[in-house]
Amino acid sequence: MKEATIVGAGLVGSLWAVYLSKAGYNVKIFERNSDMRRESFTAGKSINLATSYRGWKALDNVGIGDEIRKIAIPMYGRTIHDAAGNTTFHTYGVNNQAIFSVSRRELNCKLMDLAEQSGKTTFYFNELCTQVDLVNTISVFENSLSGKKTKIKSDVIFGTDGAFSAVRYNAMQKCDRFNYSQHYIEDGYREILLPANEDGTHKLHRDSLHIWPKGRFMLIALPNFDGSFTCTLFMPFEGHRHCFKNLTGKDKVEAFFKEVFPDFFELMPSVADSWEKHPLASLVIIKCFPWVQNNTALMGDAAHATVPFYGQGMNCGFEDCSVMWDLMNKHKENWTKIFEEYQLLRKPNGDAVQELSLQNYLVMRDKVADEEFLTQQKFEKRINELYPEKYLPLYSMVSFSDIEYSKALKLGNEQDAKIKEIINKYNIRNKSSIIEMDEVIHNLFNR
Amino acid sequence: MKEATIVGAGLVGSLWAVYLSKAGYNVKIFERNSDMRRESFTAGKSINLATSYRGWKALDNVGIGDEIRKIAIPMYGRTIHDAAGNTTFHTYGVNNQAIFSVSRRELNCKLMDLAEQSGKTTFYFNELCTQVDLVNTISVFENSLSGKKTKIKSDVIFGTDGAFSAVRYNAMQKCDRFNYSQHYIEDGYREILLPANEDGTHKLHRDSLHIWPKGRFMLIALPNFDGSFTCTLFMPFEGHRHCFKNLTGKDKVEAFFKEVFPDFFELMPSVADSWEKHPLASLVIIKCFPWVQNNTALMGDAAHATVPFYGQGMNCGFEDCSVMWDLMNKHKENWTKIFEEYQLLRKPNGDAVQELSLQNYLVMRDKVADEEFLTQQKFEKRINELYPEKYLPLYSMVSFSDIEYSKALKLGNEQDAKIKEIINKYNIRNKSSIIEMDEVIHNLFNR
16 A cells, blocks of 8 residues: 655645545645644634635646635735725736635635545644654654654655644754755734624625735735635834834724724724734745655645745645646656656745745735836736737736746746836826727737 | 853853853853763864964953964965966965964863863763753753753853754744754865875975865865874765766776876875765855844854855854953843844854855865966055055955954955956056055055
8 A cells, every 4th residue: 555644734735635545545644733623713824815726726636626616705806995095996817817715724624524535544633743754754743632652654755734844844954955944024914803794794895805005014804704804914023113013002003003094993993902812923934945855745835935925825835736746647656756856846936936925015015006016017917808828917827827936937027127118118007098008019919 | 150051062162161151150061972072083073173363362362372372283375286286375464474273173172171170161961952941041951871851040041052053943943033044055075184294294385275276166275283184175066077976986086186186196196095084064054043032142153154165164153252252241241231232243244254155165266276366366465565554355354353254245345346446457467566566556545
């Protein structure tokens, strides 16, 4: 029998168990936490996630996409809230393209169920990975309830145990020539749950991602199925007029929302009471290489944790699964070949998704309120509409295609420079009519 | 009584114990390895080190400088060996300035003795640091011989346990918002001991640092007191015609030396036999921040390990001691204030010494064979000679002064651009006479 060990039963680990079961592996999956399907809450993780093309593709590969679509709320674009409380809506793509707000918890539970139903996967909870012998493919776990130690020998080990991966920390990081960095950005975040109206409806337009861009910081809101919104304030920890360090105590929190987000405060006058319900959390970018050692590989956040601003963390991790799956087929389960190609293929994409994520923080907190940016966005979407085969805006490459992240980043930057030139040259403005834009676009593409 | 715990009895830890003893602390110093004073060899560390101004200053501060000078060999400059076996000598500074080759082992043993003689320091060997409680200033050690665990509570803890610091790994790295990176450069190194002549004399000119620059790689040699030289080959691990990966087996090693270093091979025809005596080792740059958490601080390599190409690793670590000492006096042993200022002051210098080290690899392996570089070096040294108060070349700022590394780096780069301009403008050549150079220099500085 083919034996696989997965460390970490989060989103990527659970999905990967589904894949490996399908390939006929006996899968043992060890999770540090208790079984979230039996618990009432999940600590310290974001509540919902934006699933986009790559995520759906990886889910559809194992036939679970449609089930998740039932609990996914499409967000067709961004609703920008300005200082005066006015809103404008900007679609993400064309032809009703959308990213989808999904509950992390529901998705994770579903993936666990599905893996279990395969009959090939067994979950072990409260199992802390304390050691991995990378030479002999043996992992050691300590049960946090019983203290019992378990040693598992298998053919392959997958570390899908997140940004603070125990596989990486206990084993990989001790290898000679293992490059590693954990870099915290200056900003942290705090989640706030904006409750539903009494009749269960949403307090904001449901089918979009809401942003209150404030230049150096921002508030965002993603819809939940129950009518609530998960709102997140991203802001510097310290060193700025508006920073978490200055928001100590209910009075200051209330004054801050009244001054800075008056329209949000009106929707949720109790915001200061909810302030402490979710912890102030930090944001880290993790880079490392190599991702594989002998028969052990890192996937998802364990290999390339990023900041959440492009909504691509999970999508990129899920794509690790579909890519690994393709390589399993290509190399007929020769893990040495699979792993070698996997890391060479995916490392540049892990780096690129991190770069894209950082860039998009600037877009969300600042540029979405900028006339020039909006003009360019509108113009690019129109090109995409008219010449879908010839032009994809960067956002679409990342969210609505599976073009490699590294290629999207490179091409996106090249396009950006060219588009800016054209906009200038032809004097395109946000108020330019579709007819004016189309004329320029047709001229360009028919040359 | 004031209690201090030091983790790591290497060069910086042992020197710092001397300082703390002097300040009246009861010092407990825990070392993972056995007592090197009772062992015949030290594993995995370079054999000798170049001590320069900052190192001497820190040693002289505690009155040990002169004793070490007795076992230090001055290196007044670089002897460059070209492909034809010719040598040229270039002084490092003016007025007999030199850096000094010292045995790591002898220096470390001396520092240990001195710390013990203070009557305030106790060494504990074979003690692995397994845990540090940064909140309560408690460190936990496990004796590798007896398995016994010891818990030590003290007023302050210092992690001087090197590039792979257990204090950093077991405690600091687990703190939220702790930035950390370990980056291995592409190149590794292997040491080769060039024995003395039968009469005990040196096979190469004793009072200089020897370099065989080869562009992408290099061989260097530092003199030892017993007539031998510690030679080090720095080279890419793989991916180049000349790389360690290609040097498998005695035949290939011998052929490599015959082809690439014929003059060296003549001195040491047995080089291939000695090849395996020292391990192939990697080179890492470690960055982290913060360096302090409550009453625990990292010093030396634990905070800022660098590659060895400027010979500043130990010197920078020793300077951490003199700076911390000055801050202890300034802040009257208020450790909160000392530590805060220490890390703000030293972090930019840790970063700078790493940048300088990387830059100097290029200088040593490539530029020292370059006519333009040599011209500039000669010209700058002449300015330094004529206007010592007004001009210091970068190398002198780093090795013969205690100007902060960060300032030296910045000023050095500015100077570099200006000097290149002047050299061009006045057509200075390596063959220019002193009289020609002096005229230009006097004109510039008397304007």
